[in-house]
Amino acid sequence: MRYGLDRLWHRGRASTPHWQSPKPPRIGLLSEDVLRKIERLSLRVRRPLPGGPAGEHLGVGRSSSIEFADHRAYAPGDDFRRIDWNMLARLDELSIRLTEPREDIGLYIVLDCSGSMIAADGLKSRLARQLAAGLGYLALTQLDVVRVYGLGNGMLARSPRYGGRKQSADVFQLLRSLPDSSGTDIGAAFAAFLADRPARGMVVVLSDLLNAADYRPALRRVVQAGFEVALVHILSEAELNPRLRGDVELIDSETGETLKISVTLETMNGYLRDLAAWQTDIAEFCRSIGVRYVQVPAERTPESVLLGDFRRHGILE
Numbered sequence: 419m420r421y422g423l424d425r426l427w428h429r430g431r432a433s434t435p436h437w438q439s440p441k442p443p444r445i446g447l448l449s450e451d452v453l454r455k456i457e458r459l460s461l462r463v464r465r466p467l468p469g470g471p472a473g474e475h476l477g478v479g480r481s482s483s484i485e486f487a488d489h490r491a492y493a494p495g496d497d498f499r500r501i502d503w504n505m506l507a508r509l510d511e512l513s514i515r516l517t518e519p520r521e522d523i524g525l526y527i528v529l530d531c532s533g534s535m536i537a538a539d540g541l542k543s544r545l546a547r548q549l550a551a552g553l554g555y556l557a558l559t560q561l562d563v564v565r566v567y568g569l570g571n572g573m574l575a576r577s578p579r580y581g582g583r584k585q586s587a588d589v590f591q592l593l594r595s596l597p598d599s600s601g602t603d604i605g606a607a608f609a610a611f612l613a614d615r616p617a618r619g620m621v622v623v624l625s626d627l628l629n630a631a632d633y634r635p636a637l638r639r640v641v642q643a644g645f646e647v648a649l650v651h652i653l654s655e656a657e658l659n660p661r662l663r664g665d666v667e668l669i670d671s672e673t674g675e676t677l678k679i680s681v682t683l684e685t686m687n688g689y690l691r692d693l694a695a696w697q698t699d700i701a702e703f704c705r706s707i708g709v710r711y712v713q714v715p716a717e718r719t720p721e722s723v724l725l726g727d728f729r730r731h732g733i734l735e
Contacts, residue, residue: 447551447590452721456556459725461523461620462735463646524619525557526645528567528611529593531574532602534628535652537671541716542652546624547593548720549650553622554589556734558582565616566592569625570599573610600672604629608636618644622733626652627700638707647709648733651700654716658693660686 492501492512500514527550535543554564558580566589568575577592604625611621621640627633627649641647662681669676679685697713704711712731714723728734 447548447593448555448720452552452724453555455721456552456724456734457559459556459729459734460560461525461553461557461562462732463523463620464732523557523560523562524617525553525562525564526567526611526616526619526621527553527564528569528607528621528623528625529596530602530604530623530625531568531570531596532599532626532628533672534602534626536598541654542626545714545716545718545720545723546650546652547596549624549714549723550593550622551590552720552724554580554593555586558586558589563617563619564589566596567607567611568596568599569602569604569607569623570597571601571603572606574599574607576614602629602672603631604633605631605636608633608640612639612643619646621645621647622650623647624650624652626657634703637709641707641709648712648731649700649704649709650712650714651697652714652716658715660689662686 492514502513502515505511505513529546529550531543535546550566554566557564561582564577564580564585566575566577567573574597577589580586580589604623604627637647637649665678665680667676667678701711701713703709710731710733712727712733714727718727724734
């Protein structure tokens with residue numbers, strides 16, 4: 419009996435009788451109040467990334483970016499455009515302005531659009547899109563570049579490059595309209611992402627990770643390519659603590675296959691043990707390759723995750 423639930427879980431299926439909804443509900447993404455709160459945060463990048471246009475992420479050293487740091491006396495050969503003419507007029511001293519370099523981060527949001535994400539009442543899909551909206555909005559307010567990728571049976575959709583606060587509405591509209599997929603192949607999606615040859619930056623993956631194939635080698639290649647990665651693992655309460663007893667028919671949310679089993683206390687305890695072992699295995703693998711791993715129940719509010727979990731796990735600060 420234990421084999422039934424365990425098999426469906428490891429094949430990557432969120433399955434229960436009569437829980438499925440063909441489409442996630444139409445939703446708003448984030449309130450103005452939440453957007454104002456997250457504006458005070460910033461993306462936290464742990465490794466040096468190549469620069470581009472000046473985004474609002476302080477680096478080290480001195481350069482000609484927009485953040486003033488200090489003055490020093492003018493020396494022959496200095497760029498005359500950096501002379502502080504106001505100081506010359508006030509103090510009759512010839513000096514130049516020093517500035518802090520800022521890093522422009524490419525934020526790549528990889529959003530799982532597979533059938534298991536929209537199963538039941540669509541809570542996983544809704545939270546994933548809300549978190550993606552929050553991250554995208556924050557990055558755009560800080561002058562960073564944002565791209566959104568829809569993940570399904572490979573890479574479903576790729577957005578253009580977005581830049582600047584005014585394009586946050588375009589990001590929100592894209593997140594609402596991303597297509598659904600009947601299958602899941604996270605590894606193929608990562609391979610397609612790397613084939614795009616994006617500039618290095620931060621990759622945030624929002625998924626339930628219910629995937630038949632092993633995606634870990636592809637995730638390792640993303641890290642090896644120089645990207646900083648955060649893996650946000652979203653599962654519903656129905657998956658974390660299923661309330662199934664007796665004879666039930668499990669329905670595969672992606673293939674429609676069915677399995678009739680009798681759920682006993684032993685079956686459920688075995689499922690919970692396997693679930694805990696699976697999550698621990700993912701966490702240990704992520705730790706071994708430097709990926710930030712965050713477990714998030716689908717019933718949480720986006721505000722609590724953005725302002726709480728993401729700050730505790732070092733995605734935002």
